[in-house]
Amino acid sequence: MAKKIYVGNLSFRTTEEELTGLFEQVGAVESVSIITDRDTGRSKGFGFVSMNDEDAEKAIAAFNGKEFAGRALTINEARPMVKKDFTSRAARNNRW
Secondary structure: OEEEEEEEOOOOOOOHHHHHHHHOOOOOEEEEEEEEOOOOOOEEEEEEEEEEHHHHHHHHHHHOOOEEOOEEOEEEEOOOOOOOOOOOHHHHOOOO
């Protein structure tokens, strides 16, 4: 089963191909995605890599804190995204 890895503190110029190349050093990469701003298309400086469990653990151990493209990477197992509540405080408190 694939494990999703969070990759943070990426250079805004890092490409998915470069990230794939880095992670392929420890095992087979299933997918890579760098998160971009919806409006500008510019990288947000983080992304996700999917690998099998064993290779993912190796990658986390090998690359967390290591420099890549001039930045010290933050690597850990990805956690599920928490949906944010965008209602205003007034609406939540029924104080219109």
